[in-house]
């Protein structure tokens with residue numbers, strides 16, 4: 001009895017410093033992660049999101065609405081009351097939902113910055129990008145025309161938050177979900193063959209994509 005009690009005390013005493021150490025270490029690990037996910041994106045994303053996504057709020061000039069695919073903050077791939085989600089290609093949406101369900105097991109939630117867009121919405125984004133970048137040539141590195149955009153055909157999604165894009169860059173190919181452009185870590189499309197063969201080589205930016213040469 002005595003021995004057990006004293007052993008317990010000893011255990012208790014020796015455990016405490018470890019417990020405190022663990023808290024400190026945990027805070028040290030979680031702190032930067034929280035900070036990272038709160039700022040939600042790498043600097044390169046922040047730099048371009050104004051041009052690429054400026055139309056994603058309804059305030060812009062009232063020209064486009066949710067019916068054009070504008071999404072409010074925090075919309076997930078399961079929120080198909082929004083045309084921006086509901087009008088996506090069904091196979092892409094299915095793959096995104098499977099991936100989102102598995103990512104949720106890892107504590108990661110996918111929200112969509114953008115999905116399907118009407119031609120009007122895409123044109124507005126392009127006008128804004130031309131204004132921002134000063135030329136159609138430079139804007140083309142970030143925003144496609146309504147005729148060429150994979151968003152207008154419902155074949156592309158832009159994912160928010162670094163933790164979600166990091167998860168997809170690691171696991172996306174298993175679902176056929178691939179990053180297409182090296183300069184757009186958030187832009188994903190369905191490439192079914194990736195499930196067997198892995199994702200195809202990325203284009204440096206959309207201007208290198210043959211689909212954009214129309």
Ligand SMILES: [Zn+2]
Nearest residue numbers: 156157158187
């Ligand atoms: Zn995109």
